[in-house]
Amino acid sequence: MKKITFLVVGVLLVIVFSCFCQAAEIIADSRIVKVIVYPDCARVSRLAQVKLNAGDNSIVFDSIVPVIDENSLRVSLLDTEAVWLKGVRQKIDYLVQPAPEKVQKLRQQIRSLEDQQRKEQDFRRLLNDEKNFLDSLRFFVQAQLPRDLITKVPTTAELDGIYKFLDSRLKEYYQAMMDSDLRTRLLNEQLDVLRRELSDIENPTQRLKRSIVVEVEAKKAQTAKVIVSYLVKGASWQPLYDARADFDKQQLEFICYAILRQTTGEPWSEVQLSISTAVPSRGGVMPDISSWIIRPRPPVEKSKSIALMGVSRSAQYAEFETDKIDRLDTENTLVQETAVLDKTTSLEYNLPQPVNVPCDGQEITLPIISRLLKAKFDYSSFPAKDNLAYVRATLTNIEDMHILPAKVNIFISDMFVGSSKVDAIAPKEEFNLYLGADEQVKIQRQLIEKRIEQTILGALPSPNKKTEFKFKITVQNLKKQKVTLKIFEALPVSEDDRIKVKITYMSQKPTQENWQDKKGVCLWEMELAPQEKKEITYSFNIEHPRDMQIEGL
Numbered sequence: 001m002k003k004i005t006f007l008v009v010g011v012l013l014v015i016v017f018s019c020f021c022q023a024a025e026i027i028a029d030s031r032i033v034k035v036i037v038y039p040d041c042a043r044v045s046r047l048a049q050v051k052l053n054a055g056d057n058s059i060v061f062d063s064i065v066p067v068i069d070e071n072s073l074r075v076s077l078l079d080t081e082a083v084w085l086k087g088v089r090q091k092i093d094y095l096v097q098p099a100p101e102k103v104q105k106l107r108q109q110i111r112s113l114e115d116q117q118r119k120e121q122d123f124r125r126l127l128n129d130e131k132n133f134l135d136s137l138r139f140f141v142q143a144q145l146p147r148d149l150i151t152k153v154p155t156t157a158e159l160d161g162i163y164k165f166l167d168s169r170l171k172e173y174y175q176a177m178m179d180s181d182l183r184t185r186l187l188n189e190q191l192d193v194l195r196r197e198l199s200d201i202e203n204p205t206q207r208l209k210r211s212i213v214v215e216v217e218a219k220k221a222q223t224a225k226v227i228v229s230y231l232v233k234g235a236s237w238q239p240l241y242d243a244r245a246d247f248d249k250q251q252l253e254f255i256c257y258a259i260l261r262q263t264t265g266e267p268w269s270e271v272q273l274s275i276s277t278a279v280p281s282r283g284g285v286m287p288d289i290s291s292w293i294i295r296p297r298p299p300v301e302k303s304k305s306i307a308l309m310g311v312s313r314s315a316q317y318a319e320f321e322t323d324k325i326d327r328l329d330t331e332n333t334l335v336q337e338t339a340v341l342d343k344t345t346s347l348e349y350n351l352p353q354p355v356n357v358p359c360d361g362q363e364i365t366l367p368i369i370s371r372l373l374k375a376k377f378d379y380s381s382f383p384a385k386d387n388l389a390y391v392r393a394t395l396t397n398i399e400d401m402h403i404l405p406a407k408v409n410i411f412i413s414d415m416f417v418g419s420s421k422v423d424a425i426a427p428k429e430e431f432n433l434y435l436g437a438d439e440q441v442k443i444q445r446q447l448i449e450k451r452i453e454q455t456i457l458g459a460l461p462s463p464n465k466k467t468e469f470k471f472k473i474t475v476q477n478l479k480k481q482k483v484t485l486k487i488f489e490a491l492p493v494s495e496d497d498r499i500k501v502k503i504t505y506m507s508q509k510p511t512q513e514n515w516q517d518k519k520g521v522c523l524w525e526m527e528l529a530p531q532e533k534k535e536i537t538y539s540f541n542i543e544h545p546r547d548m549q550i551e552g553l
Contacts, residue, residue: 081221
């Protein structure tokens with residue numbers, strides 16, 4: 001008897017101990033509070049306030065819509081005392097298959113409505129046949145009546161009866177068609193609802209339920225804030241820039257916008273949004289370094305490509321490991337400037353106001369940063385191709401702006417003048433930005449003389465033909481401030497020793513000849529005061545055999 005009593009007590013103790021050790025499951029009521037958008041993905045942070053029991057707790061963030069990268073899961077605990085994080089994982093449940101009777105009932109309802117649709121279509125065909133009959137009757141009356149007038153004049157009653165008959169039947173036809181349209185529209189709407197419901201039930205992608213489970217151990221019962229963050233696809237941003245030039249102040253306002261879109265399946269409502277230049281999917285490991293091996297080509301086998309460098313990449317998310325989730329303030333802030341965070345290898349811009357981003361893929365343009373850059377403006381022209389002076393700004397990027405390759409809208413004196421483009425520019429890097437043509441700097445290139453010599457004495461032809469050219473380039477500054485102007489001109493260069501090129505006159509020596517190792521390309525640099533005009537005149541001759549056809553002349 002004692003043994004039985006001890007056995008019962010032991011079983012009860014095991015049951016009590018098992019119940020005590022089992023973690024309490026808490027379904028978290030969470031909301032998205034922070035999103036960091038990268039060029040090809042986004043990191044979403046969900047906040048939940050939960051009541052923890054003393055001991056082990058399983059906090060479940062359920063109904064996670066997008067597919068997440070489980071390697072990117074991170075957890076932060078706020079306002080807690082003696083709480084230890086034991087782990088975090090993604091949980092995928094397969095939903096129970098719908099009852100066959102429900103599917104069968106939906107299909108029966110759909111078939112019934114489709115039968116009604118066919119009946120309605122048959123009814124409309126009958127109405128159309130009746131309408132065709134009435135039209136033929138009306139056409140017959142219109143054609144027969146003039147013939148009857150020759151032999152017999154219809155009475156007023158007869159005419160009135162014909163027109164009343166046609167009028168009443170046509171009114172009945174149009175009313176019946178309107179009623180049929182209404183019934184058809186209602187049938188289509190009901191069918192759409194039932195078909196969507198059936199598709200939702202039968203669609204395999206709807207049978208998955210994603211959750212994030214956070215395991216914690218609490219020393220005592222308490223209320224805590226839990227933040228989980230994870231990486232999702234279906235979100236991206238790309239930059240767009242405005243450049244507003246101010247020649248009087250010798251500066252350029254550079255404004256960066258983020259064109260944002262997302263199709264993650266869940267909207268972001270009143271979230272703290274950040275834009276990052278990092279690309280987590282790129283990985284954080286340098287490619288393997290391999291040797292450059294050269295060897296004789298095999299005599300029979302096809303040559304194999306020589307690998308210059310290995311491209312082994314490890315899918316690492318350094319951005320997620322180095323970054324920390326700051327304590328999130330759930331109240332709206334009134335910060336007016338975008339906060340810029342330097343992440344060593346990237347920049348992150350925290351927008352000052354909460355943002356709403358729908359999940360339908362529509363583009364949303366958000367201003368993220370605006371900076372004034374000191375600018376040195378000069379003008380360049382290649383009048384042989386184009387008689388326009390193009391403005392170039394030489395700028396130095398500031399330390400808190402990472403410029404990505406993108407389109408730039410150019411404004412001069414608050415007037416839109418066109419679009420340009422910019423390459424990737426690192427912080428503190430010097431770069432050039434072309435701002436389009438300025439018609440207040442006039443350029444003109446003229447051929448003022450062309451003379452051909454192909455005789456020796458009298459009418460005796462020379463074995464060679466010599467042509468002399470004389471050009472004049474005129475530049476004028478119509479602006480209110482002085483400008484620096486670069487004039488490029490390509491003088492002819494011979495690649496055949498039978499063709500002789502000789503420069504015979506140049507009113508002003510070029511600042512640089514063979515500019516950037518381009519043969520014959522001369523560069524003149526000059527400053528022009530307001531309303532000042534300058535000229536460059538030069539001449540050259542080209543001598544070649546008489547019968548030789550010259551290309552490029």
